[in-house]
Amino acid sequence: MELSDSELVKKSQAGETSAFQELVSRYHQKVFMVILGLLRNREDALEVAQETFFRAFRKINSFQGGSSFYTWIYRIAVNMSIDAQRRQKRNPLDFRESMDDVMAAQNEVAKDPFADVHDKELREKLNRAINDLTPDHKAVIVLRTIEGLSYKDIGEILGCSEGTVMSRLHYARKKLQDKLRAFL
Amino acid sequence: MKLLKKLPSLVLLFSALLFSAERPGGTAEKNPQSVQVTIRTILAGNKADEFDAKLKGMEQQLKSLKYRSYRSLKDDSKTVPWQGSQTFDIPGGRTLTVAPQEFQDNRIAVKIRLTQGEKPVVDTTVKIPNKGNFILGGPAHEGGVLVLSISAAAQ
Amino acid sequence: MNNCETIRDSIGSWLDGELSPSASESVRLHLAACSDCSMARQQLEKLQLVLKDQLVAQAATIDFMPFWRGVQQRINQKRAWHEDLFEWSRGFLTAPRIAWAVPALIVLLLALFSLDSYLPGRGGRDSFASVESIDAHGRSVALLREDQTKTTVIWLYQDQEGENETAEEAAKSGPTF
Numbered sequence: 001m002e003l004s005d006s007e008l009v010k011k012s013q014a015g016e017t018s019a020f021q022e023l024v025s026r027y028h029q030k031v032f033m034v035i036l037g038l039l040r041n042r043e044d045a046l047e048v049a050q051e052t053f054f055r056a057f058r059k060i061n062s063f064q065g066g067s068s069f070y071t072w073i074y075r076i077a078v079n080m081s082i083d084a085q086r087r088q089k090r091n092p093l094d095f096r097e098s099m100d101d102v103m104a105a106q107n108e109v110a111k112d113p114f115a116d117v118h119d120k121e122l123r124e125k126l127n128r129a130i131n132d133l134t135p136d137h138k139a140v141i142v143l144r145t146i147e148g149l150s151y152k153d154i155g156e157i158l159g160c161s162e163g164t165v166m167s168r169l170h171y172a173r174k175k176l177q178d179k180l181r182a183f184l
Numbered sequence: 185m186k187l188l189k190k191l192p193s194l195v196l197l198f199s200a201l202l203f204s205a206e207r208p209g210g211t212a213e214k215n216p217q218s219v220q221v222t223i224r225t226i227l228a229g230n231k232a233d234e235f236d237a238k239l240k241g242m243e244q245q246l247k248s249l250k251y252r253s254y255r256s257l258k259d260d261s262k263t264v265p266w267q268g269s270q271t272f273d274i275p276g277g278r279t280l281t282v283a284p285q286e287f288q289d290n291r292i293a294v295k296i297r298l299t300q301g302e303k304p305v306v307d308t309t310v311k312i313p314n315k316g317n318f319i320l321g322g323p324a325h326e327g328g329v330l331v332l333s334i335s336a337a338a339q
Numbered sequence: 340m341n342n343c344e345t346i347r348d349s350i351g352s353w354l355d356g357e358l359s360p361s362a363s364e365s366v367r368l369h370l371a372a373c374s375d376c377s378m379a380r381q382q383l384e385k386l387q388l389v390l391k392d393q394l395v396a397q398a399a400t401i402d403f404m405p406f407w408r409g410v411q412q413r414i415n416q417k418r419a420w421h422e423d424l425f426e427w428s429r430g431f432l433t434a435p436r437i438a439w440a441v442p443a444l445i446v447l448l449l450a451l452f453s454l455d456s457y458l459p460g461r462g463g464r465d466s467f468a469s470v471e472s473i474d475a476h477g478r479s480v481a482l483l484r485e486d487q488t489k490t491t492v493i494w495l496y497q498d499q500e501g502e503n504e505t506a507e508e509a510a511k512s513g514p515t516f
Binding site: 249303313317322 | 473476
C-alpha cells in the first residue's frame with residue numbers, strides 16, 4: 001500500500017533515506033517545473049531543484065506538519081529560485097537562447113500540438129513576457145498554472161494573503177495578455 | 185501595513201531623539217536646585233571590640249580602617265544651596281563647612297573646610313558621586329579618632 | 340467600469356475556481372452571452388495551456404535516478420562549517436529581522452548606558468570620590484582608596500604639637516589599609 005506524504009516524512013525524520021527518496025520521486029518533476037518557470041533556464045533549474053531537495057533533507061526534522069509537504073517543498077523551491085535569480089549574471093539575450101534550446105528539445109521529444117511557426121513565435125514571446133514580470137508575479141503565475149494550487153496554498157508558499165495572490169495573478173495575466181494579444 | 189514597515193525606522197529615530205535629549209553623562213548639564221549634605225560623625229578606637237548597630241550600612245567601609253570599635257556620635261543632614269554653604273558642628277570644638285560648587289557627570293564638587301576653633305585643619309575640594317560619600321578622618325577625640333562620613337545628594 | 344470590464348477582471352479567478360457560487364454563476368452567464376468576453380476567456384486559457392505545456396514537456400525529460408544521484412551526492416558531501424553557518428544565517432537573518440535588530444540593539448545600548456549612570460555604587464573608576472585639591476595646613480595627610488567598597492579616605496595625621504584631645508592613643512592606632 002502506498003504510504004502518504006506525512007508517513008514518508010515521519011520515516012525520513014527517523015533516518016530512513018529510502019522514504020525521503022520516495023518523496024523526491026513523487027515531487028521532483030513538479031518542483032523542477034516550478035523552478036524552470038521562474039528561472040527559464042534548464043541547467044540552472046536542475047541544479048536548483050536538486051539543491052532544493054538537499055535543503056529539504058537537511059531541514060526535514062524542522063518540518064512540523066503544520067502545512068502539507070508539497071507546500072513546504074514548493075516554499076523552499078521558490079525561495080531558492082529567487083536567490084538564484086539574484087545571483088544570475090546572464091543578460092536577457094542569454095535567457096531567450098536558453099529557452100529556445102528548451103523549446104527545440106521539446107519539439108524533438110514531445111508531441112507538440114503547437115508545432116507550427118505561429119505557436120513557436122508565441123512561445124518565444126511568452127518567455128520574454130514572463131521574464132519581464134517581477135519574481136513575485138512570476139511565482140504566482142507559475143504555481144497556479146502548473147499545479148492548479150489554490151490561492152490559499154499559493155499564499156502559504158509565498159508568505160502572503162489570498163488577496164495578494166489574487167491581485168498579483170490578475171496583474172500578471174493582464175500583462176501577459178496585453179503583450180501576447182496578437183498571438184493568442 | 186505601511187506603518188509597520190516604517191516601524192524600525194521610527195524606532196531608530198525615537199532612539200536618536202532619546203539619546204540626544206536624555207544623556208546623563210553630558211557636559212552641559214542643568215544644575216539641580218540644591219544639595220542634601222549628610223555628615224555622620226563616628227568615633228573609632230582600639231580599646232574594645234564594638235560595632236554600633238546604627239552603622240550597619242557602613243560596616244564594610246569602616247572596617248577597612250582596621251579599628252576595633254566604631255560608635256556613632258551624631259548624624260546631621262542639611263540642605264545646602266548651590267554656591268552657598270552650611271556649617272556642621274563636629275565634636276571637640278570643631279566645625280565642618282560644606283559648600284557645593286558644581287554638578288557635572290552626575291558628580292557633586294564640594295569645598296570642605298574643617299576647623300578646630302578658629303584654626304583651619306584642612307581645606308579640600310572633592311568630587312563626590314551623586315548619592316555617594318567619602319571619609320574624612322583622623323582628628324583625635326576621647327581616646328580614639330573621629331571618622332566623618334560626608335555624603336551628598338543632588339535635589 | 341462597465342460590466343464586460345468587471346467580468347474580464349474576474350475571468351482568471353473564475354477559471355481558478357476561487358469565486359463565490361453567486362459571482363461564479365454571474366460570470367458563467369455573461370460569458371455564454373458575450374462573444375468578446377468569451378474570446379478573452381479563450382485567450383487566457385490558451386496562455387495558461389502554452390505555459391503549462393512548455394514546462395510539463397521539459398519536466399518529462401527529467402529521469403528520476405540521475406536526479407536522485409545528484410541529490411544523494413549533495414547529502415553525502417561533507418560541508419565546511421562556515422557553509423553551514425552561512426546557510427543558517429541566510430535563513431535566520433532575514434531583512435525584516437535585521438531591520439528590527441538594529442534599532443532594538445541601539446535602544447538596549449542606550450538603556451545600559453543610562454543604567455550605568457543612574458545606579459549608585461556600580462563598579463568602575465567613577466564610583467570613587469576624587470580629591471581635586473587639598474591643603475592640610477602643614478599637617479601630614481594621606482589620600483587612600485579602598486577598592487572593595489570604592490571608598491575614598493582623607494586621613495589627617497596628628498601634628499607634632501598634638502591637639503587638645505588625648506592624641507597618643509589615636510596616633511598609635513592610625514588606620515592600616
